[in-house]
Amino acid sequence: MRLNNLDKKKFVKNFENKGYILIKNFYNKFTAKKIKINLKSFLEKNKLNLKGVNLINKKSKINSAHNLQKWKLLKKIQKDNKIKNIAKILLKGKVKNFGAEVFAKPAKIGLSSPTHQDNFYWNVSNNKGITFWIALNKSNKKNGSIFYYEKSHKLGLIQHVPSFAPGSSQKIDSVNKFKKFKKVYPNLKVGDVLIHHCLIAHGSEKNKSKKDRMGLTLRFIGADSKIDQRKKKKYQKSLYKQKKILN
Numbered sequence: 001m002r003l004n005n006l007d008k009k010k011f012v013k014n015f016e017n018k019g020y021i022l023i024k025n026f027y028n029k030f031t032a033k034k035i036k037i038n039l040k041s042f043l044e045k046n047k048l049n050l051k052g053v054n055l056i057n058k059k060s061k062i063n064s065a066h067n068l069q070k071w072k073l074l075k076k077i078q079k080d081n082k083i084k085n086i087a088k089i090l091l092k093g094k095v096k097n098f099g100a101e102v103f104a105k106p107a108k109i110g111l112s113s114p115t116h117q118d119n120f121y122w123n124v125s126n127n128k129g130i131t132f133w134i135a136l137n138k139s140n141k142k143n144g145s146i147f148y149y150e151k152s153h154k155l156g157l158i159q160h161v162p163s164f165a166p167g168s169s170q171k172i173d174s175v176n177k178f179k180k181f182k183k184v185y186p187n188l189k190v191g192d193v194l195i196h197h198c199l200i201a202h203g204s205e206k207n208k209s210k211k212d213r214m215g216l217t218l219r220f221i222g223a224d225s226k227i228d229q230r231k232k233k234k235y236q237k238s239l240y241k242q243k244k245i246l247n
């Protein structure tokens with residue numbers, strides 16, 4: 001995507017106002033399909049010894065995987081200027097790669113992600129962080145698309161509580177806070193990309209439909225961003241406690 005100065009201003013303004021932005025046809029269908037086939041094959045081969053993977057249905061189906069470092073194609077995608085330039089525009093300067101995840105959400109059994117803000121997990125001190133959510137299947141309200149509370153990033157960081165939900169350990173306890181915010185379920189075609197602010201409240205519902213709903217996420221933070229170690233320790237303690245209770 002090429003943006004001239006005027007488009008850039010509009011693009012950033014839109015993102016900053018709503019807390020997310022949709023870029024249609026970011027990847028053509030052919031490229032998106034290639035990414036999906038390659039990722040699925042990596043996941044199938046490695047699902048039993050991959051760190052941070054959530055399996056369902058007697059461990060045969062992946063719901064989500066939170067550490068894709070060993071996936072060879074990932075580095076290429078992360079370094080692609082098409083992605084990086086947009087991250088630099090939205091974060092207004094140099095950026096650091098902050099990992100990648102897949103939310104595979106298989107048909108009929110895909111789990112929900114409770115409402116949360118990414119920065120409650122990330123602990124980035126200046127709230128300078130974004131996620132690219134790349135649609136590898138069509139995604140809509142029926143098959144558990146991501147939802148956003150539009151403009152909710154303007155509330156700042158909100159207290160979370162343990163969710164005990166696999167793959168999404170913290171949640172905002174009451175969504176009453178968002179009564180005045182519009183809840184949107186963007187409709188995505190294969191290759192479309194959503195980009196969201198690390199403070200926007202978002203989540204997704206179960207996939208009860210017959211269609212898989214796979215999204216690959218790439219995360220970036222500002223090159224000058226620091227991780228708040230005190231908050232990170234608190235978060236890790238909560239994770240550890242939840243794991244102990246669940247096991």
Ligand SMILES: O=C(O)CCC(=O)C(=O)O
Binds near residue numbers: 204217
């Ligand atoms: O894809 C989903 O269901 C949830 C994704 C999510 O929470 C995220 O990208 O931060």
